[in-house]
Amino acid sequence: MARTPIESERSHVFPLELARPMPVVARGEGVWIEDVEGRRYLDAMSGGSMASTLGHGRRDIVAAARAQAERLAFVHNERLTNPAQEQLAEELTAVAPEGFTRARFTVSGADANEMALQIARSYHVERGEPDRWQVISPAQAYHGPTMETLALTGRPGMHGPFVPYLPTHLHIPPSSWRFDPSGEAALDALDRAIEEAGPGTISTYFCEAISAAALPGYTPPVRFWEGLAERRERHGFLVCFDEVVTGVGRTGQWFAGAATACPPDLIATAKGLGAGYAAIGAVLAKQHVYDAFANGSKRFTLGHTWDGAPLACAVGLAVLDAVRREGLVERVRERGAKLRQELADALADVPMVREVRGHGYLLGVSFVDPRDGESFLPPTLRVGGRIDAAAFEHDLIVLSTQPTRDGYAGDQTLFAPAFVATDEELDEMVSRFADVVHEVAKDVEPELDREPIWTGGGR
Numbered sequence: 001m002a003r004t005p006i007e008s009e010r011s012h013v014f015p016l017e018l019a020r021p022m023p024v025v026a027r028g029e030g031v032w033i034e035d036v037e038g039r040r041y042l043d044a045m046s047g048g049s050m051a052s053t054l055g056h057g058r059r060d061i062v063a064a065a066r067a068q069a070e071r072l073a074f075v076h077n078e079r080l081t082n083p084a085q086e087q088l089a090e091e092l093t094a095v096a097p098e099g100f101t102r103a104r105f106t107v108s109g110a111d112a113n114e115m116a117l118q119i120a121r122s123y124h125v126e127r128g129e130p131d132r133w134q135v136i137s138p139a140q141a142y143h144g145p146t147m148e149t150l151a152l153t154g155r156p157g158m159h160g161p162f163v164p165y166l167p168t169h170l171h172i173p174p175s176s177w178r179f180d181p182s183g184e185a186a187l188d189a190l191d192r193a194i195e196e197a198g199p200g201t202i203s204t205y206f207c208e209a210i211s212a213a214a215l216p217g218y219t220p221p222v223r224f225w226e227g228l229a230e231r232r233e234r235h236g237f238l239v240c241f242d243e244v245v246t247g248v249g250r251t252g253q254w255f256a257g258a259a260t261a262c263p264p265d266l267i268a269t270a271k272g273l274g275a276g277y278a279a280i281g282a283v284l285a286k287q288h289v290y291d292a293f294a295n296g297s298k299r300f301t302l303g304h305t306w307d308g309a310p311l312a313c314a315v316g317l318a319v320l321d322a323v324r325r326e327g328l329v330e331r332v333r334e335r336g337a338k339l340r341q342e343l344a345d346a347l348a349d350v351p352m353v354r355e356v357r358g359h360g361y362l363l364g365v366s367f368v369d370p371r372d373g374e375s376f377l378p379p380t381l382r383v384g385g386r387i388d389a390a391a392f393e394h395d396l397i398v399l400s401t402q403p404t405r406d407g408y409a410g411d412q413t414l415f416a417p418a419f420v421a422t423d424e425e426l427d428e429m430v431s432r433f434a435d436v437v438h439e440v441a442k443d444v445e446p447e448l449d450r451e452p453i454w455t456g457g458g459r
């Protein structure tokens with residue numbers, strides 16, 4: 001049996017971070033996971049990446065998967081369809097925002113995003129506007145690890161050595177409190193990007209409706225969404241939302257895009273659709289997008305082997321059933337606001353905490369330099385990494401990032417529990433997290449004396 005945590009030298013796995021010892025997790029139940037030595041962690045991150053929305057160890061989902069696998073696990077959707085795919089498309093479009101009538105299934109969030117871009121581009125070609133190909137997106141985002149989805153972020157820190165492979169896209173800054181509280185600066189940047197590229201070349205505006213790890217819990221001000229809707233109307237591009245994280249209940253609505261003043265034309269979704277029990281995503285299209293194909297070539301043939309496979313779709317159906325039956329969208333909506341307040345109260349006396357924000361169970365804590373209450377913390381202090389390491393010591397799983405050098409956000413932590421967490425478990429998560437932040441803040445504050453204020457923000 002592997003001892004835990006396991007270092008890369010003792011493993012044949014090619015891990016993500018070779019210098020980071022990994023706990024070897026053997027089982028899970030609800031919001032608890034347990035490593036091979038019996039140490040239990042409280043999972044405030046739905047499996048670490050916001051996928052396990054229904055918690056671990058769900059016998060009902062496993063039973064649905066098993067029943068489907070016994071009947072038919074796989075057929076390819078190029079020439080064959082299957083009842084699970086048909087029914088999931090029907091049920092998913094029924095809970096999607098108004099006007100969404102079609103679903104194409106994928107295997108992951110990144111490939112749902114890529115496919116949404118391909119559908120958007122093809123839509124314009126089908127309608128006789130082949131010059132429309134350019135994509136505009138906010139710089140501080142995350143859309144996946146593939147070349148195209150990496151290129152969709154304007155973050156050099158993520159692009160690393162892959163720049164030669166990445167297509168160039170147009171980016172605008174996020175309208176966070178620091179740079180653009182009204183949303184007008186982002187709209188000006190959008191206008192400039194449209195003007196410079198030529199309005200007739202724009203295919204799509206692509207963004208997260210509410211951000212996940214890149215800017216946890218952030219959404220632009222209403223004025224930005226209104227302005228985006230005006231520009232879509234004026235210039236004829238499409239709006240695609242990356243709802244890989246926010247889809248299927250995470251923010252207390254089935255889809256976060258429904259509540260913005262700029263409802264999208266395309267949605268990419270993934271994590272909560274499989275709830276960690278199957279690798280499944282989907283692109284949802286409004287009827288007018290589908291019509292371009294129905295009235296045109298009648299083809300959009302790209303896809304992966306496992307897209308729409310019965311096994312994954314059966315899991316998706318069981319997940320939707322559980323979310324509906326257990327009233328989890330409502331639970332997340334109601335309890336999320338209270339959870340955010342509880343986090344804010346528990347961290348109120350930490351000068352390093354600037355903001356606790358978010359919707360439903362997609363909450364973010366942003367940290368600043370306590371000396372002026374607004375500059376990013378010096379990245380050399382590695383506050384995000386220290387928070388995650390201290391959380392492990394407290395048997396708590398959260399996820400912090402430190403995109404400071406990219407210029408739009410500093411150290412920040414994402415807090416995204418499973419929808420099934422009990423009140424007591426949520427209280428325990430808040431209490432452990434508050435202990436962690438207090439502990440790290442106490443360590444960091446004296447170290448700040450040796451560091452100049454970081455002036456790299458707001459490029």
Ligand SMILES: Cc1ncc(COP(=O)(O)O)c(C=O)c1O
Pocket residue numbers: 049108109110111113142143144145208212213242244245270271
């Ligand atoms: C907002 C967002 N989009 C896309 C992705 C990529 O999804 P996947 O890892 O399933 O490809 C992620 C993954 O974390 C994400 O958070």
